[in-house]
Amino acid sequence: MPQHNRRRRSWYVRRPYTSGMGTGGSSNLSMRLRWVLLFAGLFYCAVAYADPPTVPDTLQQRIAACTSCHGVHGEGSSGSGFFPRLAGKPAGYLVLQMQNFQHGLRKYAPMEYATRLLTHEYMHEIAEYFSAQQVPYERKPGPALASSALQRGEQLVTAGDLSLKIPPCQACHGKQLTGTEPSVPGLVGLPYDYISSQLGSWRTGTRASVAPDCMAEIANRLAPADISAVSAWLASRVVPVDTHPQPANAITPPLHCGVLQTSGSGQ
Amino acid sequence: MRRLRWLWIPLVLLVIVLAAGWWLSQRYKQAPVSPEDPSIASLLKDPGVIAKGRYLAAAGDCVSCHTARSGEPYAGGRMLPTPFGNIPAPNITPDSETGIGQWTFNEFWRALHEGIGRTGEPLYPAFSYTSFTKVTRDDAIAIFAYLRSLPAVHQPNARLELRFPYNVRSTLTAWRAMYFKAGVYQPDASQSATWNRGAYLVQGLGHCNECHAARGAWGGLNSDTTLSGGRIPEQDWYAPDLSTQAHGGLQGWSRQDIIDGLKNGQAPKGVAIGPMADVVAHSTQHLHDEDLQAMADYLLSLPARATPKAVRTSFDSKPLADRGYTVYVERCADCHGKDGAGVAGTYPPLDGNVSVVEPTGVNATRVVLLGGFPPVTAGNPRPYSMPPYAQQLNDADVAAVVTYIRQAWSNHASAVQERDVAAYRHTPID
Numbered sequence: 067m068p069q070h071n072r073r074r075r076s077w078y079v080r081r082p083y084t085s086g087m088g089t090g091g092s093s094n095l096s097m098r099l100r101w102v103l104l105f106a107g108l109f110y111c112a113v114a115y116a117d118p119p120t121v122p123d124t125l126q127q128r129i130a131a132c133t134s135c136h137g138v139h140g141e142g143s144s145g146s147g148f149f150p151r152l153a154g155k156p157a158g159y160l161v162l163q164m165q166n167f168q169h170g171l172r173k174y175a176p177m178e179y180a181t182r183l184l185t186h187e188y189m190h191e192i193a194e195y196f197s198a199q200q201v202p203y204e205r206k207p208g209p210a211l212a213s214s215a216l217q218r219g220e221q222l223v224t225a226g227d228l229s230l231k232i233p234p235c236q237a238c239h240g241k242q243l244t245g246t247e248p249s250v251p252g253l254v255g256l257p258y259d260y261i262s263s264q265l266g267s268w269r270t271g272t273r274a275s276v277a278p279d280c281m282a283e284i285a286n287r288l289a290p291a292d293i294s295a296v297s298a299w300l301a302s303r304v305v306p307v308d309t310h311p312q313p314a315n316a317i318t319p320p321l322h323c324g325v326l327q328t329s330g331s332g333q
Numbered sequence: 334m335r336r337l338r339w340l341w342i343p344l345v346l347l348v349i350v351l352a353a354g355w356w357l358s359q360r361y362k363q364a365p366v367s368p369e370d371p372s373i374a375s376l377l378k379d380p381g382v383i384a385k386g387r388y389l390a391a392a393g394d395c396v397s398c399h400t401a402r403s404g405e406p407y408a409g410g411r412m413l414p415t416p417f418g419n420i421p422a423p424n425i426t427p428d429s430e431t432g433i434g435q436w437t438f439n440e441f442w443r444a445l446h447e448g449i450g451r452t453g454e455p456l457y458p459a460f461s462y463t464s465f466t467k468v469t470r471d472d473a474i475a476i477f478a479y480l481r482s483l484p485a486v487h488q489p490n491a492r493l494e495l496r497f498p499y500n501v502r503s504t505l506t507a508w509r510a511m512y513f514k515a516g517v518y519q520p521d522a523s524q525s526a527t528w529n530r531g532a533y534l535v536q537g538l539g540h541c542n543e544c545h546a547a548r549g550a551w552g553g554l555n556s557d558t559t560l561s562g563g564r565i566p567e568q569d570w571y572a573p574d575l576s577t578q579a580h581g582g583l584q585g586w587s588r589q590d591i592i593d594g595l596k597n598g599q600a601p602k603g604v605a606i607g608p609m610a611d612v613v614a615h616s617t618q619h620l621h622d623e624d625l626q627a628m629a630d631y632l633l634s635l636p637a638r639a640t641p642k643a644v645r646t647s648f649d650s651k652p653l654a655d656r657g658y659t660v661y662v663e664r665c666a667d668c669h670g671k672d673g674a675g676v677a678g679t680y681p682p683l684d685g686n687v688s689v690v691e692p693t694g695v696n697a698t699r700v701v702l703l704g705g706f707p708p709v710t711a712g713n714p715r716p717y718s719m720p721p722y723a724q725q726l727n728d729a730d731v732a733a734v735v736t737y738i739r740q741a742w743s744n745h746a747s748a749v750q751e752r753d754v755a756a757y758r759h760t761p762i763d
Contacts (some may be wrong), residue, residue, distance in 0.1 A: 105349075121668075121679045127717065131704045134720030169403030176721035178762040179703040183614045188709050311336070333558075 076167035125195055131180050131191065139198035141204065142257075150260050158248030160193035161186075161274070162325065173267075188274050203309075208301040209256030211294065219299025222292060223253075232287050233320035235296070243303065245311035248286040249325055252311060258301035265293045276324035281320060367434045371639045373438045377478040386479025388598075389472050391622070392615035393465070393538040396478075398422040402763070408432070410487035412668070413459045414567035414763070415552065418495035421461040428485040440469065447515050455505040457495075458513070463554065467518035467537035512553030524634075527623075531631030534624060535560075539616075544572035544608065560635055564693060569760040570607040571695050574689040578637035580689040591629040595620070596713035603688055604681045604707045606700055613709040617762035650736055657737025660730050664722065673742045679717050684742035694749035697735045698757050728754040 121127060126138060132152075135143060140152030152160060166172040168181040168237060181189070211219075221227070223243070226234035236243065238250050245252035255263070267273035268285035288296070319326050336526075376382050390396070399422045401410030424432040433441065436451055440606035443449045447475070448462035456462060468476075491590065518537050522528040535541050546554050547563035562582055574582030582592070586602055594600035595617035598610060605613045615675035617625070646753055662671070665683075669675050673684035683689050688696040704721035707713065731754045739746035 118344070121676050121717070128715055129718055130720050131706060131718035134704075135724065136413075169401065175762050176703050176723050177704070177758075180705040180718070180721065181612055181706045182705070182762070184706065185709045191715070201622070282418060 072111035092330050098255050106283035122136060123292060124290065125191060129195070132196075135176075136196070139199040139201045141199075141201045142213040148259065151203075151255060154309055155251050156245055156249055157190070157193040159245070159251045160196055161189050162249050164189045164193070166273075166275060171276075173272040175322075203255035203305040206301070208260075208298045209294070211298045212305050214298050215291070215295045216302065218292065219295035219297070222288075222296045227292075230287050232267075232284060232292075235300070237320050238317050238326075240312045240316070242298070242308075242312070244309050246317050247311050247314040250311070250317070252309065253300050254303050254309065256300065256304045258297050261300055262297035263298065278322040280287050280319065280323040280325070282319040296311050324333055350372050367437055369437050370439070373474060376474055377438070379482055382475050382478045383482045384479075385472075386475035386477070386482075386524035388619070388621075389476050389538060390479050391616055392534060392613055393468075393476070393540070393620045395476075397611050397615050399425050399652045405486045405488070405663075407480065407483055409489045409490055410488060411751060411763075412491065412494070415459060415495075416566045417499040417552065419491070420457050420493060420495065421491035422459075423490045423581065424486065424488050425480055426483045426486040427481045428486075428487050431487055431489045432485060433480060434485060436477075438474060438477050440655065442473050445476075445526050445759045446470075446517075446663065448509065448513065454502055455509060455549060457493075457505065458508070458552070460542040461543045463513055464537055464540035465541055466513075466548045467533065469517055472538070485551070508551060509554065511551070512750065513557065525630070527645070528630050530635065531629065533603055534620075534628050535631050539628070541575070545575055551615065560632075561638065562691065564695070565608060568763065569699060569757050571693045572609070573691045573696075574638060575632050576635040576638055577633050578635065580638040580640055581635065583632070585685065588626070588633060591632055592625045595628065596622075596710070597627050597707035598710045599678070599681070599713050599716065601677060602682060603686050606688055606696060606707075610708040618708070618712065620708040649750075650740070653748055654737045654740050656727045656730075657733035657735070658741075660726065661736040661737050661741075664726075665734065668719070673738065673744075680719075683738045683743060689738050690744050690746040691747070694735055694739060695737060695757060696730060696752055698749055699760070701731050701735055702754070702758060703762075728752075728758070 076292060113187075126133065133140075136148040136152050137149075139144065140154075142148035142151035158292075163172065164181045164184065167174065167177040168184065171176065172178075184192075221231060223235045226232045226237070235253060238246060239253050240250070242247050243253045264273060265285045268279075268282045269288075270283075317326075396406050398411055398413060399407050401408070404410050405426070407424070407426050410421050411422045412419040413422060426432040427434040429435050434492050441450045444451070444456060444460075445462060445465045447466070448456045448458065448460070450456050482545055498651060521532070524532075542554060542560055544565050545560045545562060546558045547561070548554060548566065552566075560575040562572060564571050577583045577586045578593070583602075586594075586600070590600045590602055594603065594605060595613060595755045598605040598613040598618065620628075662762070668680040669683050670680075673682060675682035681688075688700065700719070702721060702723045704719040706718040707716045709716060728751045730751050732751045734747040735754075737747065738744065
């Protein structure tokens with residue numbers, strides 16, 4: 067938010083005058099002081115009533131379009147699970163998502179409009195900002211599912227389901243589910259609503275990624291009940307102390323993934 | 334039995350329509366490939382001509398329409414929505430099967446200048462040949478040379494999605510008779526060279542009038558509405574009047590304001606939004622200063638407009654505006670100021686801003702819903718942005734705050750109603 071800089075401005079003005087006062091005699095000084103005070107007063111009035119609010123020249127101020135929903139530090143929207151956390155996600159992943167909105171692979175009007183004309187350089191700067199933010203995770207309660215559903219969720223995340231050709235989430239999103247550099251996002255600390263709606267979007271084609279789109283394939287292999295199960299189990303996880311993504315090249319993706327630019331084993 | 338007799342009539346009509354359709358489709362068969370005129374062929378290889386063409390193609394913003402959202406530049410595929418259906422912009426890379434690889438310059442010239450396609454078919458005026466006809470032959474050669482220098486992209490053109498009867502090309506004959514006259518720009522001897530250059534760019538390649546004028550029922554433009562503002566059909570934006578004189582949309586804009594707007598996307602009295610943001614990003618920011626000055630000189634000469642009729646409202650909008658004031662103080666005043674003056678160079682003023690007071694209210698409504706960034710340009714590489722309020726404000730609140738800013742300070746525009754906001758919420762972002 068723009069802040070009025072009244073105090074700081076008038077202080078700047080007075081300072082040079084007062085520092086020059088020590089050289090004059092005492093009567094001279096009081097005369098001078100009067101003049102100085104008069105001008106300072108006039109200047110104060112001018113600053114207070116005529117100067118427009120000054121706007122901080124910071125990236126944070128510039129990206130109000132982002133922070134009004136995702137939080138000033140990318141912590142996500144509190145209360146609702148609709149706006150995801152951006153803090154600490156790999157910068158490459160964030161750039162990729164902005165590009166996907168720009169190209170219409172992901173659909174959400176305000177995001178599509180905001181990213182529409184962003185240059186590569188500006189996108190990177192914004193992504194680096196959010197990627198560097200370290201803010202505590204907020205736990206958001208998911209639905210109360212039967213323990214069998216949570217077990218199914220755990221199975222999908224840690225072992226996958228060979229019969230349905232569903233690889234475990236951990237295979238790409240990291241052993242600790244904190245993501246993999248440079249472009250695989252972490253899954254811990256995400257709210258149930260967000261995870262389940264994203265998996266749903268992948269099934270309906272309102273979220274997509276560079277072809278071959280491995281996540282779209284996986285989401286389509288998941289039954290609706292599996293989506294709830296996996297989202298609920300992920301949302302119930304305690305966030306590990308170290309939430310940094312695991313280093314690049316730490317994974318061998320089980321599918322062809324355009325995002326990872328690797329061939330995978332192609333199942 | 335007596336009733337069945339009537340079946341004859343639709344059956345006969347159907348046969349006639351099908352036969353006519355077949356006959357018309359036969360008229361536009363593959364054109365033979367003819368060799369390029371040797372005098373032109375050498376120009377097409379000239380690096381100087383190609384460089385000039387690159388600049389002119391930017392001035393014409395060809396890339397915006399002829400590129401799909403995630404596609405290769407100039408390879409076509411973008412669907413242009415019109416009230417008559419969707420028209421795909423074709424591939425204009427030099428691919429010989431799907432692009433313009435087999436075109437000769439004369440065929441290109443006929444398309445640009447006369448709106449006639451390679452096989453002799455009349456082109457739909459979504460391709461703005463109504464403006465491009467003013468482009469000189471030399472400039473057209475340069476543009477063609479540039480397009481021919483691009484990497485060839487093999488991408489078949491999408492099908493027309495026009496409704497009957499608009500999908501019958503021969504209907505264009507009537508349209509052309511009413512709305513189109515071919516002719517290169519003729520300089521006005523009573524004006525300066527700069528003014529003429531500006532008029533040439535604005536009326537010709539810039540094809541500004543294609544959006545900045547109201548279209549009639551058949552999608553045609555009348556000469557008496559030139560650059561006086563118009564709603565962009567299907568896209569839910571309003572391209573404002575461009576007169577800087579009394580009652581003009583840009584009333585009070587200086588020459589430098591216009592130049593700043595076109596070059597940086599942001600001027601003291603407003604910011605480029607919606608389709609104009611695209612135009613700035615892809616086209617006008619790349620123009621030379623002399624050309625921007627010329628365009629400004631021409632726009633400054635647009636005449637004063639008639640005194641607008643007093644806004645008539647079918648309801649008392651005061652309670653709506655009062656509610657809007659509360660929303661404004663809470664959400665908008667921090668940046669745009671309680672006095673609507675904005676912050677110079679950072680946040681645009683709302684008082685007297687043409688995007689706020691244009692006749693329909695669609696621009697302000699959509700900006701409140703979508704927020705976003707001004708175009709990112711070389712002159713404004715890290716612009717300040719505005720939060721989107723689509724999730725935070727309901728339709729009634731958006732209508733209220735837009736009504737308030739349209740009627741506060743020196744603004745006297747019509748109120749915006751809840752149902753309008755509800756409709757604009759669902760306009761797709763193209």
